Amino acid sequence: MTRPPTAAQRHLIEAADPVTGRLKGTQAQLAALVRRGLAFRHPRPPHDHFLTPAGHRVREAPEPVAPAPAPAADDSGVFTARIGGEESPESGPARLREVHSAWQGLLELRRMTNPGGATDRPCGWERTHLVQAAALALEAAGHRPAGQESAGYQVRATPQPEAVAVRGPDPEELRACAVTLEQAGWQVSAHTEPRTGAPYVLASPRRA
Structure with missing residues (x-):
């Protein structure tokens, strides 16, 4: 079984950029993460280091200590996209700047990790964070x-392995959401709840 990362390595992983996974640390620290398959060194200057999918899983996994309640999203200092239904969703100029920065970071992650640097379709991180990516x-x-x-x-997970459901009370807005997701590289299809007749959109990341 692979040894868990040290406390210092976990600290570096948890401090990585929440969207791009960019790491900061000494060359020795970063090289140690690369050797363990938790990070990779980008081949192009400035040769920054980023979390691999395994590194992202380490960050999302609970600390192997006595269980404690997870911190609230607003107290964690980590950007979280709004999936709909939050008790007190943030708004205002500061939130707009956060969202813009996170989206630009995600486009950069696509450029760095998709074949050919393609930014018109979701990357691996989005496929493992479907709800957050669509939101x-x-x-x-x-x-x-x-x-x-x-x-x-509202964006919610579905039983399908690579699909999320987007719901909303306004059919026009729901159609607009579908257009937005298509433009962001998602495949979308319109559906109707069999029991209630309520419309919803099913979206999955496009592969090519």
Whole structure:
């Protein structure tokens, strides 16, 4: 069984950029993560280091210590896309800047990890974070997530391995969400709930 990362290595992994996975540390620290398959060195200057999928899994896995409640998203200092239904969703100029920065970071991650540097389709990180990736694409395009007292989109996981469902009370807005996801490199299809007749969109990352 592979040894878990040391406390110092876990600290570096947890401090990586939440979207691109870019790492900061000494050359010796970064080289140690590369040897363990938790990071890779980008071949192009400035040769930054980034988390591999295994490194992302380490960051998302719970610390192997006594269990403790996970910190709330607003207290963690980590950007989280709004999937709809949050009790008090952030708004205002600061949130807009955060979303814009996260989206630009995701496009850069696509450029660095997709074959040929393609930015018009989702990358590996998005395929392992379907709900967050789809929600970020929607929020970055200006769509409004549902809140406790406001209507808007909701992105939810589905039983299908590479698909999310996007729901909303406004059919026109739902169609606009579908267009946004298509432009962001997702395959979308319109469906109707068999019991309620409510429309929803099924979206999955396009591969080519």
